Amino acid sequence: MALKRGFYLVCGLCSLALGLLGIPLPILPTVPFILLAAFCFARSSDRLHHWLMTHPWFSEALNDWDKNRGIRKGLKKKAYVVSGLSFGVSIAVVPLLWVKVMLVCCAIGLGFYLWRIPELED
Incomplete structure (x- = not known):
């Protein structure tokens, strides 16, 4: 189980990094990577998932996606x-x-x- 959580944590951190890079870079999309990071953090780290879901830049869009798709x-x-x-x-x-x-x-x-x-x- 620890290996699975570690895999999701690494994927979540990489996705978050790519999503943040996508803000200033024209080709790299932000939203799919932030959604993937939220998915991975939900399965690996309650603290990071809570941080991402309450972050001022992403919380509204993530909660809209989570509740209403x-x-x-x-x-x-x-x-x-x-x-x-x-x-x-x-x-x-x-x-x-x-x-x-x-x-x-x-x-x-x-x-x-x-x-x-x-x-x-x-």
Whole structure:
């Protein structure tokens, strides 16, 4: 059992680190990694799970996801805008055509993923 908890703890910490890196980096998504961190911490560390679920940056969105399996309309619009701007700048800056095509495909995939998430009223 300790090995399983250790595995979830390491996965949770890595997911949290990637999620935090995703805040300033345009390609790396934040929300899936923070959700994965919450999932892993729930199975490994009550203290870290409580910290993440009450953190001022993430608590509202995590609790909405936990209770209603959706995100607020305003947060979803922000995700569309920030993702679109990030991908747009990245596509404009990158000189290689194959990378531009890959970025467009990633942007479409992310847009489709966000579109499928149920919206909650603000």
